[in-house]
Amino acid sequence: MKKIKIMNRKKLSTKIIGIVTIAVAVVCVFLYASRPTEIDKLSESYLDHVDVEKLQKKVEKSFEGNYLIKDYLVYGETLSLYKSEYGSVETDKMQGNNIVLRNVMNDAITSFTFNGSIDSGIDLGSLKEGIYELYTYNHFEKERIYFKDAFKAKTITTMRRDEKVNDVTFVADKNALKNQDIKFKKNYAFIIVTKHIPKSNVYDVVIDPCGNAMNYVSNTVDYGASTSILDEPSSSLEFAKRVKKELKKKGLKVKVLRKEGETPGYYGADGRPARGYKVKAKLYLALGASYDENVNAPYMLTSPYTDSGLANTVSYFMSQNGISLYAARTNTTQENGVLNDSFLLDDNENAQKYxxxxxxxxxxxxxxxxxxxxxxxxxxxxxxxxxxxxxxxxYASAMNSQSVDYFNENADTIAKILVKSIVRYFEI
Known part of the structure; x- marks a missing residue:
């Protein structure tokens, strides 16, 4: 009779443990390989992973006071709210008001003061991930912000910070949290912030090397401020490359809007502004030369609809680092070398809004x-x-050799301080 070999208990136990260990390892490898990647998360919102039970307990559903907002706009990384339609009144009733954000999940309060300028509202780049309720004060009474008509704005993507961006959803809808079994009586406003890795086709800064701009009316090229001592198209492009190099060191994605020999203008589907809009840039930095023979050093032009915050920051850091600016400014709220753009005049010499x-x-x-x-x-x-x-x-005047010499001697330093100022203003 054939003998049957019986495995002892110790060997059997060891074999079972080995099989279980291998099985667990296989499961772990599968779970690790199938986990959501950072790319997978690009299509997800903060709401997709929120603790619903906690959200239901924390979110406010009724309020003693409500404040009707009619309009909003986004400029750079700033979200501004308006009591009336934007541009319909000279002084909006939101001017001077505090806008208070409450992060629903942790009760953190963030406050912004709207001074009427398009760069003075809610700083979206400074917000942490979360769901925010919006309030303002009306005669010292805290009131919940809402809109008459429901909407969900297009996603706002902030600049890169530590290789991450905020995707911001601005929504006003009584059904905004319907999927979490929460409904409201009015279209209350929420800001939902989700931290993501940046998409490759979204840029932070676009740089416009001025000059070589096609004039589509006359079908001719405006070469810009070009003389025997400075050629704006070539010097602007060279300076743009220097600035881009410094911005990239700070982790920002940058696009120069004109290649050598190209002549894109400022209108149309392939114009310089269009190229900036298509990559969803937050900052449009134009680098150009002047024809004013009185200009002996760099200066800046900023939109009169802003409070010149970025330009003032640049002026401050230029001064701190020994860089001279043209001694001029439009008003006392501006630093040296900061000027407002002018408004165009109509046929009766009255200033337009353009x-x-x-x-x-x-x-x-x-x-x-x-x-x-x-x-x-x-x-x-x-x-x-x-x-x-x-x-x-x-950066210089093509009609002033002193200005050109100063720029040529200090171009690298000016580029570095310009970028340092941008980084400081946007808190990159």
């Missing part, structure tokens, strides 16, 4: 009335777009 320079007017979206001026050749596709924060940095 700015002179397309580098500022056509790049700010609805905030600067882009796409409404210029006859047949307008950027009408972008008249309701989120605006890029526009800054026109004039």
């Amino acid at each position: 700015e002179f320079y397309p580098q500022l007017r056509e790049t700010g979206g609805r905030a600067t009335y882009a796409g409404l001026y210029g006859g047949d050749l307008t950027n009408s596709s972008y008249k309701d777009s989120y605006g890029m924060y526009g800054l026109y940095f004039v």
Whole structure:
């Protein structure tokens, strides 16, 4: 009779443990391989992972006071709210008001003061991930902000910070949290912030090397401020490359809007503003030269619809680092070398709402009335777009050799301090 070999208990136990260990390892490898990646999360919102039970307990559903808002706009990373339709009144009733944000999940309070400028509202780049309720004060009474009509705005993507961006959803809808079994009586406003890795086709900054701009009316090229001592198209492009290099060191994604030999203008589907809108840039930085023989150092032009915050920051850091600026400013709230763009005049010499320079007017979206001026050749596709924060940095005068020499001697330093100022202003 054939003998049957019986495995002892110790060997059997060891074998079972080995099989179980291998099975657990296989399951772990499968779970690790099938876990959501950062790319998978690009399509997800903070609401997709929220603790619903906690949200239901924490979110406010009724309020003693309610405050009706009629309009909003986005400029750079700033969200501004308006009691009336934007541009319909000279002084909106929201001017001077505090806008209070409450992060529903942790009760953290963030407050912003709206001074009427398009860059003075809610700083979206500073918000942490979460769900925010919006309030304001009306005669010292805290009231919940709501809109008459429901809406969900297009996603707002902030600048890169530590290789991450905020995707911001601005929504006012009584059914905004319907999927979490929460309903409201009015279209209360919420800001939902989701932190993501950035998408490759979304840029932070676009740089416009001024000069070589096609004039579509005359079908000729405006070469810009070009003389025997400075050629604006080539010097602007070279300076743009320096600035781009410094911005990239700070982790920002940058696009220069004109290649050597290219002549894109400021209107149309392939114009410089259009190229900036298409990549959803937050900052439009124009670098150009002047024809004013009195200009002996760099200066900046900024939109009169802003409070010149970015330009003032640049001026401060230029001064701190020994860089001279042209001794001029439009008003006492501005630092040295900071000027407002001028408004165009109508046939009766009255100022219109349109700015002179397309580098500022056509790049700010609805905030600067882009796409409404210029006859047949307008950027009408972008008249309701989120605006890029526009800054026109004039680095030299082609009519002043002292100015050109100063720029040539200090171009690298100016580029570095300009970028340092941008990074500090946007808190990158």
